[in-house]
Amino acid sequence: MTLADLPEGAAFTVGSVLLDSEVGKRLADMGFTAGAEGRVVRRSFFRGPLQVLIRGYSLLLRRCEAAGIAVESDYESLGGALPGGRGFGRGRGRGRGRGLGMGGRTGIAGRGRGSGGTCR
Amino acid sequence: MNRIRDEIVIALAGNPNSGKTTLFNALTGAHHKVGNYPGVTVEKREGVRKRGDRVYRFVDLPGIYSLTAYSLDEVVTRDFLLDRKPDLIMDVLDSTNLERHLYLCLQFQELGIPVVGALNMSDEAEAKGLRIDAAALSSVLGIPLARTVGTVGAGIDGLLDLVDSVVEGSVPAERLPDYGDELEGRLEPLTAAIASDPAFSAAFPPRWMAVKLLEKDADARARLGSHARAAETLELAASAIAWVERHFGKDAEIVVSEQRYAYIHGAVKESVKLARTPDFSVTEAIDRVVMHPVLALPLFVGVLWAVFQLTFALGEYPMAWLETLFAWLSASLSAALPEGLFKSLVVDGMIGGVGGVLSFVPLIIILFFLLSILEDSGYMSRAAFATDKILHTFGLHGQSIFPLMLGFGCSVPAIMAARTLKSPRDRIVTILVIPFMSCGAKLPVHVLLSAAFFPDRAAAVVMLVYAFGVLMALGSALLLKRTVLKGRATPFVMELPPWRAPTLGGLAWHVREKTWLYVKKAGTVILAASILIWAVTTFPAREADAAELAAIERSIAEADPGLDDGALESLVANELSRRALEASAAGRIGRFMEPVFKPLGFDWKIGVATITGFAAKEVVVSTLGVLYAAGGEEEGADASLREALRADPAFGPLSALGLMLFILLIPPCFAALGAIKAELGWKWLGFSFAFLLAAGWLVAFAVRQLGLLAGYGG
Numbered sequence: 001m002t003l004a005d006l007p008e009g010a011a012f013t014v015g016s017v018l019l020d021s022e023v024g025k026r027l028a029d030m031g032f033t034a035g036a037e038g039r040v041v042r043r044s045f046f047r048g049p050l051q052v053l054i055r056g057y058s059l060l061l062r063r064c065e066a067a068g069i070a071v072e073s074d075y076e077s078l079g080g081a082l083p084g085g086r087g088f089g090r091g092r093g094r095g096r097g098r099g100l101g102m103g104g105r106t107g108i109a110g111r112g113r114g115s116g117g118t119c120r
Numbered sequence: 121m122n123r124i125r126d127e128i129v130i131a132l133a134g135n136p137n138s139g140k141t142t143l144f145n146a147l148t149g150a151h152h153k154v155g156n157y158p159g160v161t162v163e164k165r166e167g168v169r170k171r172g173d174r175v176y177r178f179v180d181l182p183g184i185y186s187l188t189a190y191s192l193d194e195v196v197t198r199d200f201l202l203d204r205k206p207d208l209i210m211d212v213l214d215s216t217n218l219e220r221h222l223y224l225c226l227q228f229q230e231l232g233i234p235v236v237g238a239l240n241m242s243d244e245a246e247a248k249g250l251r252i253d254a255a256a257l258s259s260v261l262g263i264p265l266a267r268t269v270g271t272v273g274a275g276i277d278g279l280l281d282l283v284d285s286v287v288e289g290s291v292p293a294e295r296l297p298d299y300g301d302e303l304e305g306r307l308e309p310l311t312a313a314i315a316s317d318p319a320f321s322a323a324f325p326p327r328w329m330a331v332k333l334l335e336k337d338a339d340a341r342a343r344l345g346s347h348a349r350a351a352e353t354l355e356l357a358a359s360a361i362a363w364v365e366r367h368f369g370k371d372a373e374i375v376v377s378e379q380r381y382a383y384i385h386g387a388v389k390e391s392v393k394l395a396r397t398p399d400f401s402v403t404e405a406i407d408r409v410v411m412h413p414v415l416a417l418p419l420f421v422g423v424l425w426a427v428f429q430l431t432f433a434l435g436e437y438p439m440a441w442l443e444t445l446f447a448w449l450s451a452s453l454s455a456a457l458p459e460g461l462f463k464s465l466v467v468d469g470m471i472g473g474v475g476g477v478l479s480f481v482p483l484i485i486i487l488f489f490l491l492s493i494l495e496d497s498g499y500m501s502r503a504a505f506a507t508d509k510i511l512h513t514f515g516l517h518g519q520s521i522f523p524l525m526l527g528f529g530c531s532v533p534a535i536m537a538a539r540t541l542k543s544p545r546d547r548i549v550t551i552l553v554i555p556f557m558s559c560g561a562k563l564p565v566h567v568l569l570s571a572a573f574f575p576d577r578a579a580a581v582v583m584l585v586y587a588f589g590v591l592m593a594l595g596s597a598l599l600l601k602r603t604v605l606k607g608r609a610t611p612f613v614m615e616l617p618p619w620r621a622p623t624l625g626g627l628a629w630h631v632r633e634k635t636w637l638y639v640k641k642a643g644t645v646i647l648a649a650s651i652l653i654w655a656v657t658t659f660p661a662r663e664a665d666a667a668e669l670a671a672i673e674r675s676i677a678e679a680d681p682g683l684d685d686g687a688l689e690s691l692v693a694n695e696l697s698r699r700a701l702e703a704s705a706a707g708r709i710g711r712f713m714e715p716v717f718k719p720l721g722f723d724w725k726i727g728v729a730t731i732t733g734f735a736a737k738e739v740v741v742s743t744l745g746v747l748y749a750a751g752g753e754e755e756g757a758d759a760s761l762r763e764a765l766r767a768d769p770a771f772g773p774l775s776a777l778g779l780m781l782f783i784l785l786i787p788p789c790f791a792a793l794g795a796i797k798a799e800l801g802w803k804w805l806g807f808s809f810a811f812l813l814a815a816g817w818l819v820a821f822a823v824r825q826l827g828l829l830a831g832y833g834g
């Protein structure tokens with residue numbers, strides 16, 4: 001599962017960064033290393049950028065970069081059936097504390113899978 | 121470091137947006153630009169602080185995420201730290217986000233330069249419920265730390281005390297980060313190999329070099345070229361990398377990052393506690409609206425619209441007062457001064473030129489004030505979120521939005537701000553289209569012409585011109601990306617700072633500075649240009665002889681036999697000054713260039729104004745002021761430039777619109793051209809000039825032809 005597949009509000013743990021070395025290294029420098037915890041704060045429509053909380057700060061990245069970050073999450077991917085309820089799973093502690101991103105819509109954006117790594 | 125020196129060079133370094141410039145200003149009393157988005161500072165700046173008999177020379181640097189530099193501003197910081205070797209690095213850390221900020225701090229430690237950490241933004245950390253045990257963190261990491269709040273200058277003395285104690289050597293030995301047994305096992309022999317060349321290791325700390333080689337840092341490899349046993353060392357590094365990649369099953373540079381974060385995570389876990397979780401986040405509440413997945417973009421357009429509407433609405437009144445003031449000044453001076461050249465110089469040249477520009481000061485103040493609010497509040501990064509998709513579609517980068525928005529103020533800092541773009545192609549495209557973002561100096565031109573020719577919907581017409589500039593910027597970016605600057609899209613990864621209330625002091629200073637610059641420009645460049653224009657319109661002086669005078673009188677009387685004596689006299693005077701103007705140097709130059717401007721429907725006066733506009737775009741207004749003052753009736757000083765323009769038969773709404781677009785699109789002033797040259801070199805400057813000139817001329821031509829076709833004369 002990649003970061004691009006997660007719905008709004010989903011908490012995740014970074015697995016590995018699959019992007020080529022320059023972006024990959026930059027993302028690692030900014031905190032995307034194996035085991036780092038984060039949460040998808042919001043996704044924009046029309047395949048625009050994502051806001052992600054990682055290591056306690058907010059970051060914007062394009063969906064296509066997000067598709068190059070393998071993550072683990074209890075949320076189901078956007079491509080599959082969407083969970084009806086929200087707010088369970090790992091993200092609880094961090095997410096709810098700030099009262100963020102709850103109660104939004106779930107996964108309206110991006111039909112199907114992320115862009116699969118080719119950034120155009 | 122035990123030597124005690126009187127002057128200490130201290131580099132202010134750290135992640136972007138951590139408050140380095142804010143602290144620098146608090147420390148040195150400077151007033152450099154601060155803004156709540158990453159990448160405000162793009163070049164290094166020095167300032168001095170004295171305390172006791174010690175002189176602290178601070179160097180404010182662009183923010184970086186790692187010592188591996190990708191963009192030009194990051195290169196500035198890396199090269200300063202590596203090549204200039206400051207006595208001390210003051211790492212400015214955002215206390216609310218310590219993990220990422222300390223990641224860089226570890227790399228500073230490895231440089232072998234003493235490091236002092238400022239736990240900045242400690243007010244925000246407290247508000248977030250973070251309890252930081254500075255003493256514990258300091259002893260775990262081996263870095264002296266002091267809490268600061270840059271915006272109010274709190275903790276400055278504590279910080280200087282730390283610097284003193286480091287300089288005097290009373291701080292315990294530094295500690296280097298530990299990368300874990302596996303990596304340390306590889307780093308050790310590599311460090312030893314690098315240290316075998318004493319001259320090299322005096323320039324570059326071997327341990328740091330070893331880590332950078334493991335990270336495959338291209339710059340470090342290049343620097344290794346000067347090592348006595350470069351080839352051997354590189355080979356050793358290659359085998360270390362191969363070992364690490366086999367052992368960990370991932371890229372070596374990623375492993376290094378992971379180990380650093382693991383080291384920090386442990387340290388932070390012990391010393392930073394979440395005492396309580398605030399149940400309300402202002403930032404999130406605002407972002408729910410401002411970063412709405414659908415509404416963000418329309419909102420962005422609305423914000424820009426509001427900025428300009430507010431500028432016009434609030435600026436209208438003070439502008440009218442100033443206009444009245446200058447009209448009065450010009451009228452009373454022309455009554456008081458004896459007839460002659462001096463009077464003409466003062467009234468037509470100086471007041472006609474500079475006064476016309478100065479009356480726009482209120483507009484400029486308001487525009488800069490509103491743009492500063494956008495910069496200081498954190499809106500810029502939200503704008504990047506809202507526009508990334510569009511910019512991306514048109515071949516620009518999401519981060520281009522910062523330089524482009526700055527372009528509404530002044531092109532020069534905007535062009536420099538493009539340094540934060542990592543890909544050279546993105547940077548070039550951005551710089552090439554920045555001039556289309558109508559800058560503050562073009563605003564007087566637009567306002568003057570729309571007020572004169574579209575009095576009922578002046579603001580709407582100006583907005584149209586702005587919008588047209590933006591569309592031209594997008595369209596040209598697309599064109600350039602499809603032709604001369606082809607290439608793949610580059611990644612967009614950007615931190616999003618929280619909203620922050622702009623500090624009033626900062627805003628006031630910034631606006632004051634911008635206003636002062638504008639006024640100074642009016643008093644220097646524009647005054648000089650006005651006098652020059654006055655001179656070339658006045659000389660060579662032309663006296664009509666009696667025969668010519670009689671001929672003029674006759675032709676006017678024949679054309680309209682019913683004229684009384686007074687009217688006849690004033691028409692004759694008008695005709696005389698028109699002829700004098702045309703015979704003057706300006707008239708001759710204008711005539712010479714007329715073929716270029718004729719197809720656009722502009723007469724020679726406009727030609728002259730566009731040329732002088734290269735000194736500064738407001739000069740277009742001052743030049744027209746002087747030209748119309750000189751060409752008008754002798755005693756017509758109270759008629760404003762606006763009315764003079766309207767009375768000119770060569771001018772109408774169509775040519776006014778054409779002129780606004782022409783001025784909008786043609787190459788910017790010398791200062792901005794200089795900035796393009798400095799950033800991109802002569803070749804791109806030439807390209808940019810030709811490109812903008814072609815764009816301006818073609819658009820003005822098309823507008824004129826379409827207008828004529830549609831039946832609008834003039």
Ligand SMILES: Nc1nc2c(ncn2[C@@H]2O[C@H](COP(=O)(O)OP(=O)(O)OP(=O)(O)O)[C@@H](O)[C@H]2O)c(=O)[nH]1
Nearest residue numbers: 137138139140141142155159160161183241269270
């Ligand atoms: N609340 C709070 N805000 C601060 C503090 N220090 C700086 N700021 C704000 O943080 C933002 C960034 O400050 P800058 O000084 O421009 O940051 P910088 O590190 O120079 O940023 P770059 O030049 O982009 O690398 C501004 O909006 C400041 O007003 C602080 O101690 N507390």
Ligand SMILES: [Mg+2]
Nearest residue numbers: 140141160161
């Ligand atoms: Mg700065």
